[in-house]
Amino acid sequence: MSAPDARVRYLLRLGDTSLVLGQRLGEWVGHAPALEEDLGLANLALDFVGQARLLLSYAGELEGSGRDEDALAFLRDAHEFANLALAEQPNGDFGDTIVRQWLIDTWQLQLYAALSTSTDERLAAIAAKSLKETRYHHRFSSGWLARLGDGTPESHARVQASLENLWRFTGELFAPDAVDEAMAAAGIGPQLAGLEPAWSALIDADLKEATLRRPAPQPFPWHGKRGVHTEHLSHLLAEMQQLPRSLPGARW
Amino acid sequence: MYHISGKSQPPMYTQALDQQGREPSAAPESPEQAARFQARVDAEEKIEPKDWMPEAYRQTLIRQISQHAHSEIVGMLPEGNWITRAPSLRRKAVLIAKVQDEGGHGMYLYSAAETLGVERATLVEQLLSGAAKYSSIFNYPTLTWADVGAIGWLVDGAAIMNQVPICRCSYGPYARAMVRICKEESFHQRQGFEIMLTLARGSEAQRAMAQDALNRWWWPSIMMFGPSDVASRHTAQSMRWKIKRFTNDELRQKFIDVTVPQAQFLGLTIPDPQLRWDEAAGHFEIGPIDWEEFQAVLRGHGPCNRERLEARRAGHAAGEWVREAAAAHAAKRAAQAAA
Ligand SMILES: [Fe+2]
Ligand SMILES: [Fe+2]
Numbered sequence: 070m071s072a073p074d075a076r077v078r079y080l081l082r083l084g085d086t087s088l089v090l091g092q093r094l095g096e097w098v099g100h101a102p103a104l105e106e107d108l109g110l111a112n113l114a115l116d117f118v119g120q121a122r123l124l125l126s127y128a129g130e131l132e133g134s135g136r137d138e139d140a141l142a143f144l145r146d147a148h149e150f151a152n153l154a155l156a157e158q159p160n161g162d163f164g165d166t167i168v169r170q171w172l173i174d175t176w177q178l179q180l181y182a183a184l185s186t187s188t189d190e191r192l193a194a195i196a197a198k199s200l201k202e203t204r205y206h207h208r209f210s211s212g213w214l215a216r217l218g219d220g221t222p223e224s225h226a227r228v229q230a231s232l233e234n235l236w237r238f239t240g241e242l243f244a245p246d247a248v249d250e251a252m253a254a255a256g257i258g259p260q261l262a263g264l265e266p267a268w269s270a271l272i273d274a275d276l277k278e279a280t281l282r283r284p285a286p287q288p289f290p291w292h293g294k295r296g297v298h299t300e301h302l303s304h305l306l307a308e309m310q311q312l313p314r315s316l317p318g319a320r321w
Numbered sequence: 322m323y324h325i326s327g328k329s330q331p332p333m334y335t336q337a338l339d340q341q342g343r344e345p346s347a348a349p350e351s352p353e354q355a356a357r358f359q360a361r362v363d364a365e366e367k368i369e370p371k372d373w374m375p376e377a378y379r380q381t382l383i384r385q386i387s388q389h390a391h392s393e394i395v396g397m398l399p400e401g402n403w404i405t406r407a408p409s410l411r412r413k414a415v416l417i418a419k420v421q422d423e424g425g426h427g428m429y430l431y432s433a434a435e436t437l438g439v440e441r442a443t444l445v446e447q448l449l450s451g452a453a454k455y456s457s458i459f460n461y462p463t464l465t466w467a468d469v470g471a472i473g474w475l476v477d478g479a480a481i482m483n484q485v486p487i488c489r490c491s492y493g494p495y496a497r498a499m500v501r502i503c504k505e506e507s508f509h510q511r512q513g514f515e516i517m518l519t520l521a522r523g524s525e526a527q528r529a530m531a532q533d534a535l536n537r538w539w540w541p542s543i544m545m546f547g548p549s550d551v552a553s554r555h556t557a558q559s560m561r562w563k564i565k566r567f568t569n570d571e572l573r574q575k576f577i578d579v580t581v582p583q584a585q586f587l588g589l590t591i592p593d594p595q596l597r598w599d600e601a602a603g604h605f606e607i608g609p610i611d612w613e614e615f616q617a618v619l620r621g622h623g624p625c626n627r628e629r630l631e632a633r634r635a636g637h638a639a640g641e642w643v644r645e646a647a648a649a650h651a652a653k654r655a656a657q658a659a660a
Contacts, residue, residue, distance in 0.1 A: 164643075
C-alpha cells in the first residue's frame with residue numbers, strides 16, 4: 070500500500086467511526102429518558118457528524134478522484150466502511166448507549182491528544198478541535214456511567230451487563246495493522262500500543278467511580294477498520310443512504 | 322446542566338408545589354386589585370412572577386405556555402423522523418441542530434411555566450396522559466424529505482407569526498423566552514425555505530416531492546392559527562390582558578399574505594383553487610377551511626395522534642430506570658457530602 074493510500078485509509082477510519090456513531094446518536098433524538106438527555110445526545114450527534122464531515126472531506130481531497138464527503142458517506146457499501154465495529158453497535162437501552170459512548174470517548178481522548186501533534190497539520194487541527202469536544206463527551210458519558218453504575222441495584226446490573234456485552238469490541242482499538250504502522254512511521258498517527266496504558270488507567274478510574282467491574286479481555290473476530298463488520302452496519306447504511314441512492318446525481 | 326426531573330421527585334413534593342401554585346385562589350380577589358393589575362397591563366408594564374395577578378390570568382398563562390412547550394416537544398418527532406435519512410451530511414447536521422433547538426424551546430417554556438407555580442413533571446404527566454393539548458400540526462406525518470423543508474418553511478413560518486407578538490406579552494418570563502425562541506424560529510424558517518428552493522430547482526422527481534409536501538402541509542399550517550375569531554373562546558380576555566395582541570384570523574391573514582408570494586417564487590402551486598388576490602382589501606383570499614378536519618385532529622383522530630403520544634410515552638417509560646438511578650445516585654452523593 071502506498072503512503073498516500075494508507076493516509077486516505079486512515080482518515081476514512083477516523084471519519085467513518087465519527088459518522089456511524091453520529092448516525093446512531095441521531096436515532097435517539099426525541100426519544101431519550103428526559104429532555105436534558107435528549108439535548109445532550111443531540112449535541113453529541115452534532116459533534117460526531119461535524120467531525121465526520123471534516124475527516125471525510127479531507128480523505129476525499131487526498132484521494133483525488135472527486136469524491137466529496139457525501140459521496141463517501143452515501144455511496145460506499147458496508148465493506149468499504151472503515152469504522153470501528155464498536156461504533157456501529159445498536160443503541161440498545163440508554164445504558165448500552167452510554168457504555169458504547171464512554172468506551173469511544175476514553176479511546177478518543179488518547180487518540181485525539183496524540184493526533185493533535187501529527188505531522189499532518191490539517192489532521193492535527195481537526196484532532197485538536199475534536200479533542201475539546203471529546204473532553205465534554207467524556208464528562209457526559211462518565212457522569213452517566215457513574216449515575217447508572219452507582220444508582221439503583223437495577224441500574225447497576227443493567228449497565229454491568231452492557232459493559233460485559235460491549236467489552237469484546239475494545240480489542241480492536243489497540244490492534245495495529247499495516248495502515249496504523251505506516252501512519253506511525255510517518256509521524257502522522259500514534260503507535261497504538263502506546264495509547265493503551267493511559268486508556269486503561271482512565272477506564273479503571275471511571276469504573277471505580279461507577280462501582281463497576283472490568284470484564285476480562287476477549288478475542289474478537291471483527292476488524293471494522295479493515296471493512297469486516299458486524300451485521301448491524303449494513304442496516305444502518307441502508308437507512309442512511311436510501312434517499313441519495315434513490316435519485317442518483319440529485320443535489321440536496 | 323444535566324439534572325433529571327420528573328419521577329425522581331417524590332410525588333408529595335410535586336403535589337405540594339402544585340398546591341402552592343394555586344394558593345392565590347384561596348384569597349378572594351378584590352375589584353381594586355383587579356383594577357390595579359389591569360392598569361399595569363394597560364401601561365405596558367411587565368408582570369413578574371412575584372407580582373399579584375388574577376388567578377384566571379395565571380391559569381390562562383399556564384395553559385398557553387404549557388401547550389406551547391408540549392408542541393415544541395412533540396414537534397421534535399415528525400422532523401426527527403428524517404434525521405437518520407437526511408440526504409447530505411450538511412442537511413443532517415442542520416436538521417439535528419434544528420430538532421435540538423425545538424427541545425430547547427420546550428425547556429425554556431417549561432421553565433417559564435414553572436415561574437407560575439406549576440412543576441414541569443406535572444405538565445409532562447398531563448401531556449403523557451393525553452389531558453394536555455399540543456399543536457395539531459404535529460399529528461400529520463412526514464412522508465418524504467420535502468416534508469422537512471415544508472415544516473421549516475410553513476410550520477416554523479406560522480409559528481413566527483404567532484410568536485413575534487408574544488415577545489410583547491404582559492407576562493415577563495414568557496415574553497423573554499419568546500424573544501430568544503423567535504430568533505431561532507426565523508433561522509429554521511429560512512432553512513426550510515432553502516430546502517424547498519433546492520428541491521423546486523432540482524429534478525422532476527424533486528419538484529414533485531416539493532409540490533406534494535406543500536399539498537399536504539398547506540391547510541394544516543393555515544389551521545395552526547386556531548379557530549376563526551367568531552369561534553375562539555379565549556381571544557377577548559387574552560387581548561385585554563395583553564397575552565395576545567392579534568386575533569387568530571388577523572395572524573392567519575398575515576401568514577397567507579407573506580407565504581403565497583413565497584410559493585409563487587418557488588414555482589409551486591398552493592392547493593386552493595379559490596385562492597385569489599383581493600385588490601380592494603389588499604389581501605389574498607383563501608377558500609373555506611375544513612374545520613371538521615381541525616376538530617377531528619384536536620379530538621385525537623389525526624393521522625399520527627396515537628403515534629406521537631405513544632412515542633413520548635415509550636421514551637418516558639423506557640427512561641424510568643434511568644431517572645430512578647440518577648435520583649438514587651444524587652441521594653447517595655448528598656448523604657456522603659453530609660457525612
Ligand atoms: Fe420551536
Ligand atoms: Fe422551529
